[in-house]
Amino acid sequence: MxxxxxxxxxxxxxxxxxxxxxxxxxxxxxxxxxxxxxxxxxxxxxxxxxxxxxxxxxRKFGTLGDSTIMRIPTHILKAYKIKPGDYGVFEEKSEGILIKTVPAKEVKA
Ligand SMILES: [Zn+2]
CATH class of the missing domain: 3.10.20 (Ubiquitin-like (UB roll))
Incomplete structure (x- = not known):
């Protein structure tokens, strides 16, 4: 150590x-x-x-077919109002990865 x-x-x-x-x-x-x-x-x-x-x-990383997956804690989904179909933008930071959420309804053309 x-x-x-x-x-x-x-x-x-x-x-x-x-x-x-x-x-x-x-x-x-x-x-x-x-x-x-x-x-x-x-x-x-x-x-x-x-x-x-x-x-x-x-949460632990897992695999689903050829993909690496991670489950999102329910209290996080509720707090950030994340629904299936919404997007997550991965920002690479020096401390780790930040996921910025974008609701699907904001992306519609
Ligand atoms: Zn002491």
Whole structure:
């Protein structure tokens, strides 16, 4: 695990790479020997969410025939009023992929 931090945010002591078990899942963290605080990278927290089934905003890529597919969470479809036939525009960002939605009715000539 790459060292994403050197010192504890609370007490400023040197933190050390460590492992902890949360709900039966081993996670890498940076541990403060002084105040016992554990610090996790966002990728460790995502791993935890996936393995514990807390996946509100996480979906797995799958295959359907020759295509790679991903299911969209229902609460996202509702929040963005996305319906079958609407379009999604993929914008490549440095942090990842942004999907901008375009309703089908806005595309009609
Ligand atoms: Zn500390």
């Amino acid at each position: 790459k060292r994403f931090m050197q010192t504890c945010y609370k007490c400023n002591c040197d933190v050390k790479p460590s492992k902890v078990k949360r709900e039966g899942i081993e996670l890498n963290c940076m541990h403060c020997p002084e105040c016992n605080e554990d610090y996790f990278t966002s990728s460790e927290l995502i791993k935890f969410d996936i393995l514990t089934g807390k996946r509100k905003n996480i």
